[in-house]
Amino acid sequence: MVAGYVYRKPTDLPATIPVFPLTGALLFPRGQMPLNIFEPRYLNMIDDALAGNRLIGMIQPDGTGDPEKPGLSRVGCVGKLTSFSETDDGRYLITLTGICRFAVAREYQASKPYRQVTADWQSFADDLKTPGSMVGFDRKDLLEALRAYLERNNLKADWGSIDQAQAEPLVNALSALCPFVPIEKQALLEAPTIEDRRDVLIALLDMDQGDHDDDAEDEERPLQ
Numbered sequence: 001m002v003a004g005y006v007y008r009k010p011t012d013l014p015a016t017i018p019v020f021p022l023t024g025a026l027l028f029p030r031g032q033m034p035l036n037i038f039e040p041r042y043l044n045m046i047d048d049a050l051a052g053n054r055l056i057g058m059i060q061p062d063g064t065g066d067p068e069k070p071g072l073s074r075v076g077c078v079g080k081l082t083s084f085s086e087t088d089d090g091r092y093l094i095t096l097t098g099i100c101r102f103a104v105a106r107e108y109q110a111s112k113p114y115r116q117v118t119a120d121w122q123s124f125a126d127d128l129k130t131p132g133s134m135v136g137f138d139r140k141d142l143l144e145a146l147r148a149y150l151e152r153n154n155l156k157a158d159w160g161s162i163d164q165a166q167a168e169p170l171v172n173a174l175s176a177l178c179p180f181v182p183i184e185k186q187a188l189l190e191a192p193t194i195e196d197r198r199d200v201l202i203a204l205l206d207m208d209q210g211d212h213d214d215d216a217e218d219e220e221r222p223l224q
Contacts, residue, residue, distance in 0.1 A: 007100065010124075010125050014053060017078055017102070017117060024060070026058075026176045027077040029127040030169075032095055037092040038090075045112075045114040046092050058078075060073045060186055060189075075190045076102055078119070079097055080099055101190075102121050105119065106118050137198075149206075167198075175188040188201060
């Protein structure tokens with residue numbers, strides 16, 4: 001398929017994709033993820049992706065298995081390699097743009113140094129649809145939960161940008177940036193709709209009570 005190909009339905013996507021297991025890293029449809037690639041197996045993966053359909057699946061390890069080959073979470077998100085540069089020391093600086101989530105049907109045993117899976121796209125076909133206007137999206141409870149979370153954790157945020165952000169990018173950015181544990185991040189990724197993800201995000205923000213020391217003088221730090 002050509003580089004500018006638009007994926008409109010699950011059957012447009014390949015049955016087998018390479019995957020990059022990375023704890024805490026969430027890629028969402030239409031979102032972007034910058035990556036610094038330096039391990040030889042993943043440099044090989046990027047080379048192959050550039051020569052092919054430029055698709056790479058991001059997925060979290062599930063905490064089981066061997067550290068060199070950990071178990072994979074049930075769901076990941078495939079992204080298209082949309083920017084690429086090579087550093088003088090041989091690293092690749094890339095950006096993936098999210099296309100569609102997938103469920104792992106099985107791991108594909110291949111001769112490649114990186115891992116590949118057979119992807120089931122059917123449950124996430126709506127990821128390929130053009131998002132609606134989100135008129136009427138209720139963000140009041142989300143912003144209240146976020147403000148309380150930031151205050152508890154002595155964090156600052158750019159409220160001007162938050163207030164102007166559209167619903168989907170806002171929810172997805174907060175889901176990716178807030179320092180939740182991997183299982184909580186996985187719940188955010190697997191939420192069926194953006195409204196469901198907002199509700200999970202609110203619940204996680206409300207659950208967090210911070211880890212404070214009244215005797216310490218912590219400086220404010222930005223959310224990043």
